[in-house]
Amino acid sequence: MxxxxxxxxxxxxxxxxxxxxxxxxxxxxxxxxxxxxxxxxxxxxxxxxxxxxxxxxxxxxxxxxxxxxxxxxxxxxxxxxxxxxxxxxxxxxxxxxGTPTRTAFDVNRMIDESIDITRRQAATLGVSLTARLMPGLPPLVADRTQIQQVIINLVVNAAQAMAGQSGRRAIELSTGRDGDDLIIEVRDTGPGVGPHPDRIFEAFFTTKPNGMGMGLSVSRSIIRAHGGEINAHAGALGGTVFRIAVPVTEPTCED
Ligand SMILES: Nc1ncnc2c1ncn2[C@@H]1O[C@H](COP(=O)(O)OP(=O)(O)OP(=O)(O)O)[C@@H](O)[C@H]1O
Ligand SMILES: [Mg+2]
Structure with a gap:
């Protein structure tokens, strides 16, 4: 004592x-x-x-x-x-x-803009891009550029995964809410991520000849720096679903 x-x-x-x-x-x-x-x-x-x-x-x-x-x-x-x-x-x-720069922004508009940015690249690979956006979501207080980078990484990955595939090649981006979390999902009709969906988030893990294996690792760091989480799982009808959950912190009085 x-x-x-x-x-x-x-x-x-x-x-x-x-x-x-x-x-x-x-x-x-x-x-x-x-x-x-x-x-x-x-x-x-x-x-x-x-x-x-x-x-x-x-x-x-x-x-x-x-x-x-x-x-x-x-x-x-x-x-x-x-x-x-x-x-x-x-x-x-x-x-x-050590912290992201946060502003309040409309997630649905950011998703529409991301589709705009990636549409040509997706079209070159024969991939269609659609959105199913929930109206009336609260603004997200986050680093808009970084969150958009994550979405673009997911769309580019999904398009690359389906390139050359004979079946349907489609990517759907959706938004929604789950309690205090804002949800963004990117689902594809690709080959799936196999039995270890967490390995793909490791830095330098890649199955592409010219890949760096950085996209998902960077994306996870970004989402975690915002207090959120990103995971991958198999879609109900095949393909892969990437799910991002970020807590919605109601914006404090900004004048
Ligand atoms: N939508 C997807 N469907 C199937 N596999 C995927 C999908 N997204 C990612 N992967 C797998 O995860 C791996 C890691 O992805 P990540 O974005 O981190 O790196 P990369 O795309 O290989 O290289 P880069 O650094 O150029 O992004 C990919 O090589 C691929 O094997
Ligand atoms: Mg990638």
């Missing part, structure tokens, strides 16, 4: 001395993952910039150039370049503060 305070003090010293090193190591490890995640997330809009730049050159090089089509492609270039810089900004802020 006598030495209880003594050992408590001792314990505290021990902990604070030792914490400094793992904390530094954890930060270095985190920066490594951050680099890999920025490389992964920015490569998608960059690929879109290149594809659209090529498209606009082709429209202008025709025997009868079509400036309107070229202009539309240039506008897509601007949108994708803006998105790339937003991704870098939000990753930088996250690295500095």
């Amino acid at each position: 006598d030495d209880a305070p003594f050992s408590l003090d001792d314990g505290e010293d021990f902990r604070s001395n030792n914490d400094a090193i793992p904390e530094h190591a954890a930060r270095v490890a985190m920066l490594g993952e951050l680099m890999a995640s920025i490389a992964h997330e920015v490569s998608q809009p960059l690929a879109a910039v290149l594809a659209n730049a090529n498209a606009s050159l082709r429209w202008l090089d025709r025997s009868e150039p079509d400036p309107e089509e070229a202009k539309a492609a240039i506008q897509r270039i601007m949108r994708e370049a803006t998105r790339a810089s937003e991704i870098i900004n939000s990753a930088r802020q996250f690295a500095m503060k």
Whole structure:
């Protein structure tokens, strides 16, 4: 009983001395993952910039150039370049503060916009994209850019998983509510994720020849930093369902 305070003090010293090193190591490890995640997330809009730049050159090089089509492609270039810089900004802020930058936004609009961004890529792979959005959802208070990155990662994965498949190739995005959680689901008609649906979330796990295996690992970090969870399970009619649950924190008075 006598030495209880003594050992408590001792314990505290021990902990604070030792914490400094793992904390530094954890930060270095985190920066490594951050680099890999920025490389992964920015490569998608960059690929879109290149594809659209090529498209606009082709429209202008025709025997009868079509400036309107070229202009539309240039506008897509601007949108994708803006998105790339937003991704870098939000990753930088996250690295500095350790927490996401939160604003209140309409999840359904963010989903519609994500479909807009991925539609062309999905169409190239013969994949249809549809949405089933619940009206009247409360705004989500979260880092919009990051949550959108997660949705885009899931859609791109689903489209890639179905590329070349002979059956129906469809992706459906849906929103809903479960108690205090806002739910976003991305379901596909692909081959499924097999008996170990959690392995795919490990960093560097990939079954693709040119994959980094970063998409789902980054996505899970983002959702967890928002106090939420993301999981995969088999769909009732086959395919895979990715389910994101993020707590809805009612926005405090913002004037
Ligand atoms: N919708 C899906 N259907 C089937 N398998 C999937 C699906 N989504 C992901 N996977 C599996 O999970 C693995 C990991 O996905 P993840 O996005 O983390 O990396 P990746 O897509 O392989 O590479 P990248 O770093 O380019 O995203 C994929 O290689 C694939 O095997
Ligand atoms: Mg991926």
